[in-house]
Amino acid sequence: MELILDSTDLNILKLMQDNSRISNADLARELKMAPSAMLERVKKLEQKKVILQYTTRIDPAALNQKLLAFIFIRSAEGFTCSSQTAQALSKIPEVQEVHHIAGEDCFLVKVRIADAASLMNLMRNSFQKIPNIASTKSVIVLETVKEQQQLIIPKK
């Protein structure tokens, strides 16, 4: 299956990224195609896993998740950052992101949670139980100025 996207595909992705609830008919109108052809395109983008998920961005404050933190995690085994550790971190629901990074620290994780007290609990109860975590260094976010996962779609 091809992974080459033409300009129609890119336009679909752009519209879908801005508003995933756009109707198939509206998509077709915007790009001057028949709805059935549109449906084919979208299904193929889903099959090819170019489209990973249709999701809804929710205000974290509305769900009382007011604290955001980035935590650097150093492995006990020096430079061997086991994928087991990464998997264990990934399983924690409050952990939104787990990145294996270059440098002395092994992992960078992004955590969203209610408050500082909850973060303390999470670290004591979840992080400390993962083997091979030598140390953690937390960076607390005071204010988020921009947060989007939108990618830049090339024009072609």
Place this chain on the structure above:
Amino acid sequence: MELILDSTDLNILKLMQDNSRISNADLARELKMAPSAMLERVKKLEQKKVILQYTTRIDPAALNQKLLAFIFIRSAEGFTCSSQTAQALSKIPEVQEVHHIAGEDCFLVKVRIADAASLMNLMRNSFQKIPNIASTKSVIVLETVKEQQQLIIPKK
């Protein structure tokens, strides 16, 4: 306007977060309500800005954005992290996130771009032109194990 969410609202958010393209009729069936009542609820969640956006997660690799980096930015003015600097950083399209953080560094930004060479260019052409940036420290992501912005929806 109230910001208190009942269990129906939370269930809507849960379903929408997992699949924003769920039809209003399906939502209504899942939660055993009339479609018209469902529509009211969803519209109110949009109005209250609990729902921020319906978006589509796209595989960054499909768009050739294979490099992810976190960059710590220190302001020239010591501890005064101007909101002008934050605004300037936010305007750069490759910058997905700008966080004002606690500690010596002022800002943490998340950047997604094609490759290391492009990151160099971005830093030379965009970052360096912003006044009051004293220094930057980049953390390059080697592998992303988990990445989602999904929030934990309480059960109530």
Place this chain on the structure above:
DNA sequence: GGTGAAAGGAGTCATCC
């Protein structure tokens, strides 16, 4: 806040190009 009915529009698929 919720229901139910009704009209217009959208989703989907078989068929043809």
Place this chain on the structure above:
DNA sequence: GGATGACTCCTTTCACC
């Protein structure tokens, strides 16, 4: 790959509770 047409189902509004 894309268009057409037809059938089904969904969206949306409105009167009513």
